[in-house]
Amino acid sequence: MSVEAQKETLGFQTEVKQLLHLMIHSLYSNKEIFLRELISNASDAADKLRFLALEDSSLYENDGELAIHLSVDKDANTITIADNGIGMNRQDVVDHLGTIAKSGTSSFLQQLTGDQKKDSQLIGQFGVGFYSAFIVASKVEVRTRKAGESAENGVFWSSEGEGEFTVETITKENRGTEITLFLREEENEFADSFRLRSLVKKYSDHISMPIVMKSEPMPPAEGEEAEEPKDETINTATALWTRSKSEVSEEEYQEFYKHVSHDFEQPLTWAHNRVEGKLDYTSLLYVPTNAPFDLWDRDTPRGLKLYVQRVFIMDKADQFLPMYLRFIKGVIDSNDLSLNVSREILQEDRAVTTMKTALTKRVLDMLSKLANNEPDKYATFWKAFGQVLKEGPGEDFANKEKIAKLLRFATTHDNAQEQSHSLEQYVERMQEGQDKIYYVVAENHNTAKNSPHLEVFRKKGIEVLLLSDRVDEWLMSHLSEFDSKQIVDVAKGELDLDSLDTEEDKKAKEEAEKTFESLVNHLKEALTEKVQDVRVTNRLTDSPACLVVGQYDMGLQMRRLMEAAGQKLPESKPSLEINTDHPLIQRLNDESDDARFNDMAQIIFDQASLAEGGQLDDPASYVARMNKLVLDLMK
Structure with missing residues (x-):
C-alpha cells in the first residue's frame, strides 16, 4: 500500500x-x-x-x-x-x-x-x-x-x-x-x-x-x-524534588505543581521532605485548590508520580496514599525500591507500606497546619475535598483522631449552611454538665436545621451538628467519639440528656406517661404495621410527633439512599414519639370515634415522616385524610 x-x-x-x-x-x-x-x-x-x-x-x-x-x-x-x-x-x-x-x-x-x-x-x-x-x-x-x-x-x-x-x-x-x-x-x-x-x-x-x-x-x-x-x-535540567528546599523558590514549586498535575490553578499548599534512615526517599506533595471532574469516579487511575533512583516508574502510583487522600498530587522518589519493580511487587513491598504510613501522616499534618494557620485557605480546601476526607475515619482507624480534628460541620450555633465548625470548637462551647456531642442527619441542610428532633436542644441551648452530605451517616457510623466524648444521633434510641434534664423535666415526663398511657396503646394498635413502638417524648416542644429509629438500626437517611441504589434491606420500623403538650395530641386523646382516630393517627405519622424529609408510601391517602379532616372542621 x-x-x-x-x-x-x-x-x-x-x-x-x-x-x-x-x-x-x-x-x-x-x-x-x-x-x-x-x-x-x-x-x-x-x-x-x-x-x-x-x-x-x-x-x-x-x-x-x-x-x-x-x-x-x-x-x-x-x-x-x-x-x-x-x-x-x-x-x-x-x-x-x-x-x-x-x-x-x-x-x-x-x-x-x-x-x-x-x-x-x-x-x-x-x-x-x-x-x-x-x-x-x-x-x-x-x-x-x-x-x-x-x-x-x-x-x-x-x-x-x-x-x-x-x-x-x-x-x-x-x-x-x-x-x-x-x-x-x-x-x-x-x-x-x-x-x-x-x-x-x-x-x-x-x-x-x-x-x-x-x-x-x-x-x-x-x-x-x-x-x-x-x-x-536552556533549563536547569535537575529534578526539582532532588534539590534542597532552600534552593527552590515559591514560584518554582508552583510551576512544578502545574507540571505534575496539569492544573492551571495554584496549589493551596505543599510539603517537600527528604527521609534518610531505614528508608531513603524524597516526597513533594501538593494540595490542589479545585477538585478534578472525576474525583468521585473510584475507577479513575490516580496517585503520585513514582521515581526509583530518579528513574520514572509509574505515573499514577496509588499505593502510597489511602483512597480518602486521592486528591493529593506530587512526586515520590525512593532509593529503596527495585528498579524493575512491577505493580504487583509494589503492592506487596513492606517498604511501600512503611512509606504509605509516613506519607499519610505528612499529608494530615500539612492539612492541620493549613487549618490552624490559614483558615480561609482551609475553607477553600474543605469546600472542594471535605466530602472525600469524610471517608477517612472509616478507612484509616490509626489516624481517626487526626482526621476528626480536620472535619468541618454546619451546626445550630449559627444555622449557616457553610461547614465551618470543628469538633474541637464544638467541645469548647459545650454546656456545663454536657458530656455528649449531638448531631442530626437529614437529606439537606434546611431539613436538618428544621428537624423536630432539635426542639428540646434549642430550648436548652445545646448545640447540634447539622449533617446533610450523603457520606455523613456513614461517617458517623465510624466516628463514635471525639475527645473521650460520645457522639450521639439525636434521632436514634431514647433521648437521655443526663444531668441536662432538670428534676422538673423528669417528673413531668413520668406524669405524662401515666396520663396518656391509654392513648399510647391506642396509637400502637392503629399504627401497628408502621411503627414498632409509641412512647411519650421529651424531645419536642413545638411538633406533635417525630420518628425515631433504634439505637443500633440504620438511620432513615441512609436507608433511603440504600433503597434508592437498589439495595434490598431487612424490614425496620421506626418508633413514634408524641408530644403530649401539643394541642393535636391532646385532641387525639379526647377522640372517641375510632375511624376519625385512625385517620388522625395516620396523618400524625405521615407528617412526622415528611418532617424527616421522607416520602409517603401513599400520598393520595394522606391528601384524602387531610381533606376529610379540613371539611369536618369547616362544618
Whole structure:
C-alpha cells in the first residue's frame, strides 16, 4: 500500500469540535502556557521510554541521550518542539489526538459558564494540554514514530483545529515526536528565540531532561567569520524534588505543581521532605485548590508520580496514599525500591507500606497546619475535598483522631449552611454538665436545621451538628467519639440528656406517661404495621410527633439512599414519639370515634415522616385524610 493510500482524513468528535472552538476563541487569557503544556508532554514521553527501556534497552535505538529540542523559524512563523521519547504509532495518534478528555468531555462542556477565568481553570482538570497549541496556532503538524518500530511506521498528523484532522503513514528515521505550530499572524511574538527562552525559564526550568535550543551568536565584527550556532541547554535540567528546599523558590514549586498535575490553578499548599534512615526517599506533595471532574469516579487511575533512583516508574502510583487522600498530587522518589519493580511487587513491598504510613501522616499534618494557620485557605480546601476526607475515619482507624480534628460541620450555633465548625470548637462551647456531642442527619441542610428532633436542644441551648452530605451517616457510623466524648444521633434510641434534664423535666415526663398511657396503646394498635413502638417524648416542644429509629438500626437517611441504589434491606420500623403538650395530641386523646382516630393517627405519622424529609408510601391517602379532616372542621 502506498503512503498516499494510507492517508486518512477523519473527523473530531462533535464535542471535541465544540471544545476546540471554545479553547481557541475564548477560554485562555494567558496564551503563553501552550509551551509549558507541550514541553510537559514531551517530558512525560521521555519518562515512559526510560521505564520501558528498563526491560528492553533496545528501545533506545542506540540513542540514550534524551532531550527536548525547541526551534523557531521566523520567516515561516513556526515553532517546533521535538523529543526523542516513546513516540506514538498510528492507533495511538488516532486515540490520543482525535479525542479530548475521553471520559469526561460532555461533563466538561456542561460546566463551562462563559466566565473566562473560571473556565480556563477547568481545562487543567480534563487533561487537554496538547490542544492548547491551537490557542496560538492556525495549524498544527505532528510527526511521530513509536520506539522499537521501523522507520516506515512513522505517522503524520495535521489539523487546523476545526472539524477534521489528517493522518498518514510516513518514514521517520528517529523515534519520538515532533510538533510544529504554524502561528497565527497576530501571535508572531512567539516566533522569537529570546521569548521562548524566557518562557522555558519561567514555566519549565524544573524539567529533569535538557531543553535544547540553538544559540544566537553575536553578529561578527568586520572581517571576522560568523560563529556557528551551537546547541545550548536552556533549563536547569535537575529534578526539582532532588534539590534542597532552600534552593527552590515559591514560584518554582508552583510551576512544578502545574507540571505534575496539569492544573492551571495554584496549589493551596505543599510539603517537600527528604527521609534518610531505614528508608531513603524524597516526597513533594501538593494540595490542589479545585477538585478534578472525576474525583468521585473510584475507577479513575490516580496517585503520585513514582521515581526509583530518579528513574520514572509509574505515573499514577496509588499505593502510597489511602483512597480518602486521592486528591493529593506530587512526586515520590525512593532509593529503596527495585528498579524493575512491577505493580504487583509494589503492592506487596513492606517498604511501600512503611512509606504509605509516613506519607499519610505528612499529608494530615500539612492539612492541620493549613487549618490552624490559614483558615480561609482551609475553607477553600474543605469546600472542594471535605466530602472525600469524610471517608477517612472509616478507612484509616490509626489516624481517626487526626482526621476528626480536620472535619468541618454546619451546626445550630449559627444555622449557616457553610461547614465551618470543628469538633474541637464544638467541645469548647459545650454546656456545663454536657458530656455528649449531638448531631442530626437529614437529606439537606434546611431539613436538618428544621428537624423536630432539635426542639428540646434549642430550648436548652445545646448545640447540634447539622449533617446533610450523603457520606455523613456513614461517617458517623465510624466516628463514635471525639475527645473521650460520645457522639450521639439525636434521632436514634431514647433521648437521655443526663444531668441536662432538670428534676422538673423528669417528673413531668413520668406524669405524662401515666396520663396518656391509654392513648399510647391506642396509637400502637392503629399504627401497628408502621411503627414498632409509641412512647411519650421529651424531645419536642413545638411538633406533635417525630420518628425515631433504634439505637443500633440504620438511620432513615441512609436507608433511603440504600433503597434508592437498589439495595434490598431487612424490614425496620421506626418508633413514634408524641408530644403530649401539643394541642393535636391532646385532641387525639379526647377522640372517641375510632375511624376519625385512625385517620388522625395516620396523618400524625405521615407528617412526622415528611418532617424527616421522607416520602409517603401513599400520598393520595394522606391528601384524602387531610381533606376529610379540613371539611369536618369547616362544618
